[in-house]
Amino acid sequence: MNKEIKPLHGVWASRWVFILAATGSAVGLGNIWKFPYITGEYGGGAFVLVYLACILVIGIPVMTAEVMLGRRGGLSPIHTMQALAKQAQGRRFWSLIGYMGALAGFLILSFYSVIAGWALYYVFKMPTAFTDATAESVDAVYKGLLADPATLTGMHFIFMVLSMGVVAFGVNRGLERMVRIVMPLLFVLLAVLLGYATTTGHFSEGLAFLFTFEPEKLTAEAVIVAMGHSFFTLSLGLGAIMAYGAYMPKEMMVGGVRKPVSIGSTVLIIALLDTLVALVAGMAIFPIVFANGLEPAAGPGLMFVTLPLAFSQMPMGILFGTLFFVLVVFAAWSSSISLGEPLVAWLVERGWKRVRASILIGVLAFILGMGTVFSFNLYSGEEYQLFGRNFFELVEFLTTNIMLPLGGLLIAIFAGWVMKETHARKELMMKNFKVYLVWRAVLRILAPLAIAVVFLHAFGII
Numbered sequence: 001m002n003k004e005i006k007p008l009h010g011v012w013a014s015r016w017v018f019i020l021a022a023t024g025s026a027v028g029l030g031n032i033w034k035f036p037y038i039t040g041e042y043g044g045g046a047f048v049l050v051y052l053a054c055i056l057v058i059g060i061p062v063m064t065a066e067v068m069l070g071r072r073g074g075l076s077p078i079h080t081m082q083a084l085a086k087q088a089q090g091r092r093f094w095s096l097i098g099y100m101g102a103l104a105g106f107l108i109l110s111f112y113s114v115i116a117g118w119a120l121y122y123v124f125k126m127p128t129a130f131t132d133a134t135a136e137s138v139d140a141v142y143k144g145l146l147a148d149p150a151t152l153t154g155m156h157f158i159f160m161v162l163s164m165g166v167v168a169f170g171v172n173r174g175l176e177r178m179v180r181i182v183m184p185l186l187f188v189l190l191a192v193l194l195g196y197a198t199t200t201g202h203f204s205e206g207l208a209f210l211f212t213f214e215p216e217k218l219t220a221e222a223v224i225v226a227m228g229h230s231f232f233t234l235s236l237g238l239g240a241i242m243a244y245g246a247y248m249p250k251e252m253m254v255g256g257v258r259k260p261v262s263i264g265s266t267v268l269i270i271a272l273l274d275t276l277v278a279l280v281a282g283m284a285i286f287p288i289v290f291a292n293g294l295e296p297a298a299g300p301g302l303m304f305v306t307l308p309l310a311f312s313q314m315p316m317g318i319l320f321g322t323l324f325f326v327l328v329v330f331a332a333w334s335s336s337i338s339l340g341e342p343l344v345a346w347l348v349e350r351g352w353k354r355v356r357a358s359i360l361i362g363v364l365a366f367i368l369g370m371g372t373v374f375s376f377n378l379y380s381g382e383e384y385q386l387f388g389r390n391f392f393e394l395v396e397f398l399t400t401n402i403m404l405p406l407g408g409l410l411i412a413i414f415a416g417w418v419m420k421e422t423h424a425r426k427e428l429m430m431k432n433f434k435v436y437l438v439w440r441a442v443l444r445i446l447a448p449l450a451i452a453v454v455f456l457h458a459f460g461i462i
């Protein structure tokens with residue numbers, strides 16, 4: 001749309017690079033840290049099934065819509081939504097998608113950086129603290145970290161500088177090269193861990209936990225958390241993927257030739273890889289939980305307790321373990337960049353220098369993140385809780401389980417009902433018309449309905 005602004009942000013070198021960047025955004029703490037621990041908290045198989053259903057029915061169609069809107073708008077999500085709303089003769093109301101998404105991205109960035117900081121700490125701790133580890137000693141390291149605001153703040157600071165540093169240099173130069181190396185390595189290491197987990201003797205117990213459907217465990221909260229997580233893990237509902245879609249030209253290099261790129265099949269690959277990583281992380285972690293008599297519902301600490309324990313018992317475990325946490329940091333890094341990018345791109349379009357915009361967003365998110373840092377120590381007491389949740393849990397619940405699904409609902413309605421059909425169809429370039437019709441029906445009816453039902457149910461209305 002706005003031709004002058006495009007080179008300013010850059011475009012992806014090829015379809016493959018787009019896939020890596022979007023997968024880099026999707027695969028992160030959500031897959032390796034959060035998916036296993038919430039699965040543990042909400043009781044396993046039934047939760048996993050709802051999560052998978054949400055990915056299929058809501059996540060994939062909404063991701064397709066987000067990339068489509070982004071590519072059509074060609075700008076940061078806020079400006080893209082303003083432009084597209086105008087074009088559809090829609091009301092300014094739809095700009096809300098851009099603004100709410102920007103806010104959600106900012107809030108998520110603030111706590112994401114703190115948790116990524118934990119992984120960063122483990123990179124340094126792995127070589128020293130985890131030789132001959134026991135369940136108790138590993139737990140003590142984790143609890144010690146949480147009780148220490150200074151270390152948490154330091155790690156949070158380093159991670160925020162790393163993240164906004166890349167955004168400051170433009171996503172193309174840093175990110176493209178980074179994801180090419182990091183993503184395949186991450187897959188290899190997960191496979192190594194998975195291999196180890198099969199030898200603990202508790203692999204089938206882990207599998208049963210993940211895949212046995214026990215409907216009685218499915219509470220209203222479990223359903224909303226599963227749906228929220230399907231948005232979080234695919235980076236949906238806040239414009240991160242929309243921003244990446246904006247850097248995707250209509251024609252891209254595919255296997256060395258310039259071709260029009262269909263959005264649907266590209267999105268499918270990203271969603272598939274993301275889901276695969278989450279399931280593999282679960283299959284690696286739960287056997288270790290059962291083999292060591294740990295608690296599946298251990299909460300946010302699950303990965304930080306089980307994995308060091310597993311690594312410390314493996315041959316060359318210290319090396320692999322250190323490498324693994326390096327890769328968790330990288331996975332988080334390639335995600336956090338996509339949280340900062342929409343906001344920075346918006347400021348740049350408003351005349352800011354990219355470096356300054358990145359510093360501003362970084363400083364603000366760092367300050368807000370201190371609330372999360374203190375949620376684990378100074379302000380962990382009940383007197384600091386609201387609705388039984390501390391600051392971190394509140395921000396996390398509000399963004400993941402409310403703002404992202406709401407954003408997704410609005411995106412689905414806008415792309416399905418408000419935007420001109422011909423525009424959407426042209427932008428998607430789907431080869432198979434039947435697939436297009438299915439997508440459209442799901443996006444218009446099934447996805448919004450599913451989101452609405454989960455919301456109403458969670459708030460006790462139905």
Ligand code: PHE
Nearest residue numbers: 026028029030232233235240
């Ligand atoms: N998808 C990322 C993860 O699973 C988190 C994320 C959410 C990134 C929203 C960008 C936008 O860790």
